[in-house]
Amino acid sequence: MRLTVNGEQHELEAPFGRSLAEALRDDLGLTGTKVSCGEGHCGACTVLVDGAPHLSCITLVHTVDDRAVTTIEGLRDHPLVDAFVRCDALQCGFCTPGQIVSASALVEANPSPSSDEIRHAMAGNLCRCGTYPRIEEAIRTWRD
Amino acid sequence: MGALGNGTRGLAGGTDLVPLLRDGLVAADRLVDLRRVIPSGIDGTAIGAGTTLAELEADPQIPDALREACRLAASPQLRNMGTIGGNLLQATRCWYWRLNYPCRLHGGDVCHAREGQHREHAIFANDYCASAHPSDVAAALLALDATVETTRAAGPLAGLYRLPDDHDRNLVDLGADELITRIHYERPEQSVYLKAMDRKRWAFALVGVAAARYDDGVRLGLAGVAPIPWRLASLDDLEQATPLPGTAYKLELARALGRRAIAAVGG
Numbered sequence: 001m002r003l004t005v006n007g008e009q010h011e012l013e014a015p016f017g018r019s020l021a022e023a024l025r026d027d028l029g030l031t032g033t034k035v036s037c038g039e040g041h042c043g044a045c046t047v048l049v050d051g052a053p054h055l056s057c058i059t060l061v062h063t064v065d066d067r068a069v070t071t072i073e074g075l076r077d078h079p080l081v082d083a084f085v086r087c088d089a090l091q092c093g094f095c096t097p098g099q100i101v102s103a104s105a106l107v108e109a110n111p112s113p114s115s116d117e118i119r120h121a122m123a124g125n126l127c128r129c130g131t132y133p134r135i136e137e138a139i140r141t142w143r144d
Numbered sequence: 145m146g147a148l149g150n151g152t153r154g155l156a157g158g159t160d161l162v163p164l165l166r167d168g169l170v171a172a173d174r175l176v177d178l179r180r181v182i183p184s185g186i187d188g189t190a191i192g193a194g195t196t197l198a199e200l201e202a203d204p205q206i207p208d209a210l211r212e213a214c215r216l217a218a219s220p221q222l223r224n225m226g227t228i229g230g231n232l233l234q235a236t237r238c239w240y241w242r243l244n245y246p247c248r249l250h251g252g253d254v255c256h257a258r259e260g261q262h263r264e265h266a267i268f269a270n271d272y273c274a275s276a277h278p279s280d281v282a283a284a285l286l287a288l289d290a291t292v293e294t295t296r297a298a299g300p301l302a303g304l305y306r307l308p309d310d311h312d313r314n315l316v317d318l319g320a321d322e323l324i325t326r327i328h329y330e331r332p333e334q335s336v337y338l339k340a341m342d343r344k345r346w347a348f349a350l351v352g353v354a355a356a357r358y359d360d361g362v363r364l365g366l367a368g369v370a371p372i373p374w375r376l377a378s379l380d381d382l383e384q385a386t387p388l389p390g391t392a393y394k395l396e397l398a399r400a401l402g403r404r405a406i407a408a409v410g411g
Contacts, residue, residue: 062177125219
């Protein structure tokens with residue numbers, strides 16, 4: 001099958017039932033995408049599919065062969081990465097790739113989101129270190 | 145999104161089906177990607193079954209009850225993935241069922257929740273199986289007097305669901321090769337969906353109440369109170385509830401949300 005990730009086309013052999021997260025990490029070596037709960041609850045594995053945040057751990061890779069996938073590796077130069085560092089918006093950092101991917105879709109659609117809009121759009125990304133206030137600050141000030 | 149028979153299953157958003165396949169609660173040796181087959185998008189009061197919850201919540205034509213039900217149904221990622229047809233067919237969150245206890249829905253002869261942990265379970269029609277139906281969208285669509293069009297027939301949404309019995313443990317009345325294609329709703333004068341959750345953002349409904357006002361009165365649909373989405377003719381019908389010791393609080397929630405919802409639509 002063909003998989004388009006961060007603008008690059010890849011050919012891969014994926015068995016029935018393989019998740020997008022597994023294909024990204026194990027077949028393509030794009031380990032920036034993290035798998036935490038593995039069942040669609042926590043948001044750590046969030047990637048963009050045609051620009052919208054999706055959970056790669058419960059997305060079967062065969063269902064996205066005609067769509068554009070963006071991972072954290074594709075957002076390396078996004079100002080949100082610096083904003084997260086500047087605001088110290090992480091502790092262990094495991095959820096951070098998913099946080100930044102979700103936030104990138106939010107600021108793309110709404111460059112100046114309010115606190116409420118940030119909370120609504122980021123509700124699907126859990127941070128067990130509890131850095132939510134700083135994540136919110138990073139998104140609010142992403143262009144500073 | 146509906147079984148196609150012969151070990152083949154239809155897959156739309158996959159947000160419920162993929163975890164169920166992984167946990168061995170659903171078996172399939174072949175999956176068919178339905179998104180290329182079933183209609184999606186909104187055309188007046190007709191909604192393609194493949195329309196995502198995210199698309200519905202963003203469309204100002206859609207009545208408030210359904211938009212709010214979609215908005216509160218799940219996380220942003222799940223709403224981007226999940227379709228309205230799949231949402232109507234989602235499986236119960238009963239932890240005994242999800243942990244594969246040999247309960248009645250799994251073909252056994254006992255409802256473990258009735259004697260065990262049932263804080264999130266049903267207060268209506270809970271004698272045989274006390275699971276609670278989690279669909280916020282179905283509650284809203286019941287209030288909006290929706291009909292469901294499938295590859296075989298069209299009928300009221302309420303007819304899509306059935307209570308389980310010894311002969312048939314299914315909660316959905318859909319043929320093995322039958323797919324939901326479209327949902328039609330009646331445009332109300334005003335509508336609302338209110339949802340009580342354990343936390344403020346995206347949790348399954350403890351109780352969800354949808355109210356829609358029409359010329360002839362207010363229609364109510366409830367989530368989280370029965371094994372299937374539940375329609376109430378009026379709040380007086382709450383007196384017929386049969387709560388378990390751990391779910392008595394749900395009756396209070398349903399009364400309070402019901403009163404608030406009816407007031408909100410000017411009923």
